[in-house]
Amino acid sequence: MGKTLERVLITGAAGFLGSHLCDKFIKEGFYVIGMDNFITGDKKNLEHLESHPNFEFIEHDITEFISIDGPLDYILHFASPASPIDYLKIPIQTLKVGSLGTHNLLGLAKAKNARILIASTSEVYGDPLVHPQTEDYYGNVNTIGPRGVYDEAKRFQESITMAYHRFHGLDTRIVRIFNTYGPRMRLNDGRVIPAFMGQALRGEDLTIFGDGSQTRSFCYVDDQVDGIYKLLMSDYVYPVNIGNPNEISIKDFAEEIIALTGTKQKVIYKPLPQNDPLQRQPDISLAKKILGWEPKVDRQEGMRKTFEYFKSLSKEDLNKREH
């Protein structure tokens, strides 16, 4: 008889991070159950796992009651729209998946006695007044602004997770993810990397929102997945920032993309969306200390790999504007 594999449920499995997590857990020797309703995800991200003996997929909206046959050892809750244009388009679903969906998963984890890790975000810090952002910063969020639907859903998600931990003794982990990029991002999801690379490939000007002085710090997906895995396997229950502290302004970043892609286009300026954070950089001292983790892939290498991926997409994918 073969060894029984540990079983992990990954929600948001057809999305960018969820699909990479499925690959990681398969590689580490787990039995993986992927769950998604495809609202912002894509079946193609899981095609390569379809016939894998240690993988199964369940199409389900996690805001509805979740039923899983058999035991579960781990749950990774990654289902949620993540790009500003997605959560502005489906604000109520975004609030529901962070609240009702998270509640369902915590209940499932309790019933199965499984450890659960939830995907939180640097957006819990809002437009931060502390720089770089440490985990003990409470944040600066406009609850009623357009981004509030995402930020507050994620803040609620953290609160209910800690309540299950404290009240029910549930084994929980919380990762605060900072801007992460790589292959399988949706080309038309509006986030700055697919936006700039798509524009370069289509021969369009690169759209900078605002004056481009706002900053972000971009983490390559393999580093992010490695950090998440280490956090899950650690015994630390409070939130941990995972991201790459290498900060850059959006204006300088556009110049880097122009150089990388060799596009002859220029940059054009559009209005800055409301409550768009002016600066963002993770303080990763905690992750270094408790997980022995830090990012290894520099932006040049990560962007090159990501551009290769976008170049390999069909003309149809490249020209698709709406999800």
Ligand code: NAD
């Ligand atoms: P994504 O949009 O590619 O993936 C999200 C997935 O969740 C999609 O496949 C979508 O169909 C699925 N989903 C949404 N609502 C659902 C529902 N009700 N039921 C079932 N499935 C549902 O986004 P991503 O970038 O992979 O983000 C994944 C997670 O990581 C999200 O929770 C996001 O908030 C978090 N996060 C990501 C980043 C980043 O930079 N990528 C940063 C911070 C936080």
Ligand code: UDP
């Ligand atoms: N941005 C931009 N042009 C675009 C898309 C985004 O200048 O075509 C800016 C956006 O205003 C923000 C930054 O790039 O300041 C990162 O945006 P993204 O949507 O990737 O993620 P965010 O960190 O804001 O959630």
